[in-house]
Amino acid sequence: MAKILLVDDEPSILSVLSTLLKAEGYEVTPALGGEKAKEFIESENYDLMLSDIRMVPVNGMELLRLVHREKPALPVIMLTAYGSVETAIEALKLGAYDYITKPFKVDELLITVRRALEHNKAITENEELKAQLGARYHLENIVAESQAMQNVCEMIKKVAPTNAAILIQGDSGTGKELVAKAIHAYSHRKEKRFLAVNCAALPEPLLESEMFGHMKGSFTGAAANKEGLMEAAEGGTVFLDEISSMPLAIQGKFLRVLQEKEVRRVGGNRDIPIDVRVLAATNTNLETLIGEGRFREDLFYRLSVIPIVIKPLCERTEDILPLAYHFLQVETPQGKPSPVLDPEVAAVLEAYAWPGNVRELENAIKHGVTFARDNKITRDVLPPKIAATQVAAPAPTGGDKVEKLDPEKAKSLKAFLRSKEKEYLKQVLSMASGDKEKAAKSLKISLATLYRKLPEADSPKV
Ligand SMILES: Nc1ncnc2c1ncn2[C@@H]1O[C@H](COP(=O)(O)OP(=O)(O)OP(=O)(O)O)[C@@H](O)[C@H]1O
Ligand SMILES: [Mg+2]
Structure with missing residues (x-):
């Protein structure tokens, strides 16, 4: 039976939610307010936390940070009042699994809870599988x-x-x-x-x-x-x-x-x-x-x-960012969310010449992870030599001509289209002043698709 920690500073909501979840067969620990929840988080293990965001004196975001530090594998669903979606998105960035706006539909709540629990189970199983495969070089x-x-x-x-x-x-x-x-x-x-x-x-x-x-x-x-x-x-x-x-x-x-x-x-x-x-x-x-x-x-x-x-890595620049994300994952302790790359850092990594190739990139990411603040890798936490890289201004569009066409050296069509697609996504994102939801809307794709196609748009979920 899944154990759920339920947090709200409103006794009536706590009681309604508690009854609802118990009726579904979950084991529920109700915590009236953030202070109480802190004690539970530190002393007990749960499969899921469901918490209100706006509470005094200890609010939901603080709890989320605590979970992040103490119980990084614990999935969290945030409850937020209608109209304060910004805070909810902030919560996603801090590693929350999902959020639900109040007033919520019972079905929606239960589905989200079930999904979060399933997701967690899949991750745990995957970690076990990975551990079994050990250091095999797949x-x-x-x-x-x-x-x-x-x-x-x-x-x-x-x-x-x-x-x-x-x-x-x-x-x-x-x-x-x-x-x-x-x-x-x-x-x-x-x-x-x-x-x-x-x-x-x-x-x-x-x-x-x-x-x-x-x-x-x-x-x-x-x-x-x-x-x-x-x-x-x-x-x-x-x-x-x-x-x-x-x-x-x-x-x-x-x-x-x-x-x-x-x-x-x-x-x-x-x-x-x-x-x-x-x-x-x-x-x-x-x-x-x-x-x-x-x-x-x-x-x-x-x-x-x-x-x-x-x-050499500088002759296969398409590998740079995927490698960076790979090392970010490798360097992140199990169960914790990987740090995100600042978009400027992504551009720096792509522009740098990498004389030490993949090993140098691996070391740069290790350096970045060590000095990252708020789980974000910014230019100033990269090794100084790399941080000093000048990033060229984006080339004007329409200049797609391939100079001195050498069929041997031509990219595959897929790789070419992917890089063009990325360029366009970046442009639209910058036109939307970095507002990913807005950009996704104009592009008529889902936010998730935008993150998948453009991982350097700092993904809220890990
Ligand atoms: N394509 C790749 N995908 C994932 N990791 C990589 C890749 N290429 C290199 N690495 C990692 O980069 C590091 C350096 O790689 P490796 O030691 O195999 O290089 P090497 O060519 O043997 O270097 P050296 O010439 O210095 O001995 C290792 O940690 C390796 O796992
Ligand atoms: Mg070697």
């Missing part, structure tokens, strides 16, 4: 709004079930490791290990023993026999990060391991058969290194049976 967790990133996801799905060696190329922070983990997670090796080694982090002798293992006494400090990563990952995947830093001597040995599917520990005299899939990543162009004699061409061809190239 493609759903890879933000891919741009065509370039969608192609990468397609590749992941295609190559994951094979045993082919894959070379993942991309600048620092573009998501190479994420892609490698997704390939592993989608392969038949997923129950086995995914072991990563950073070839730039270890000096030559250590890298060699880390990869291939060693026998006791084979070098100073080799106190016992030790298996290397290639052995330890048996049946699974080895991820060689920054492969360009692999010393030439190890490149030769590694090539042999790949060809023979056998590994010999340092100081050992026995070849151990292995079944390991190799994924490698690089942020430098290996072909250039081959030209300079710093990377073996034969190893390059072994490793890059299938190359996957991840573009």
Whole structure:
């Protein structure tokens, strides 16, 4: 039986609502006034709170803030007098689930209550499901709004079930490791290990023993026999990060391991058969290194049976805001509403060049979430370098010409239409001086659709 906390400072309303909800089978705790409700919120757990907004001395908005802090998962429905919709919208922004205007129709009230309870149940179940899936790298967790990133996801799905060696190329922070983990997670090796080694982090002798293992006494400090990563990952995947830093001597040995599917520990005299899939990543162009004699061409061809190239973030700007929202969600503790991005911040994020790519964006959002005020991320809480970004004035409309049309580089029609649609929505919103209801009305779409199509219009619901 769902437990409902009912708050009003008017005894007659409290009594009527209480009778009504009890008749529906709910367990109701009536609280006469905000002060009383505070005690209940702090000491008990409820499935729903139904509260009047206008009460003295503690009003509904204050209670909402308290719930936000203390019981973020508790859905709240606000009751408001007819004509004070502004306050109700304010309440939605503060995270209330919905509001009902007084005088209300009984049916409407009961439907809203049922919906809020269902919604809460779905969220709780979803959280449980997410927790079960744990840290698995599902493609759903890879933000891919741009065509370039969608192609990468397609590749992941295609190559994951094979045993082919894959070379993942991309600048620092573009998501190479994420892609490698997704390939592993989608392969038949997923129950086995995914072991990563950073070839730039270890000096030559250590890298060699880390990869291939060693026998006791084979070098100073080799106190016992030790298996290397290639052995330890048996049946699974080895991820060689920054492969360009692999010393030439190890490149030769590694090539042999790949060809023979056998590994010999340092100081050992026995070849151990292995079944390991190799994924490698690089942020430098290996072909250039081959030209300079710093990377073996034969190893390059072994490793890059299938190359996957991840573009820098500045070349796939459609991904910027979806990634920002993704990280906002990731950074928000479970059950709490995610902070919203100030529209100006959305423009700044889109205009910034992101030399550190997705990782830099992730860090910027973390920074923003840490310093956000009133759950809002404004320009001044971004890292200073990003906050200083100049945002160009919006281009005059009608200038849709595509300069130097290169069919290879053209956006998909869907992506183009989506970006144009967004531009138009932003314009109408600004014509309506930011009044979203007004804008939605002129556009003849619902408010919810406006928020969905233009998430940067700070959404009241999370
Ligand atoms: N498309 C994406 N969707 C969601 N998260 C992403 C995406 N791309 C990158 N990330 C996240 O950004 C961060 C950096 O990604 P990752 O470590 O995979 O990059 P990298 O290319 O290996 O970087 P480096 O070259 O610095 O090692 C990680 O937290 C990763 O989960
Ligand atoms: Mg990496």
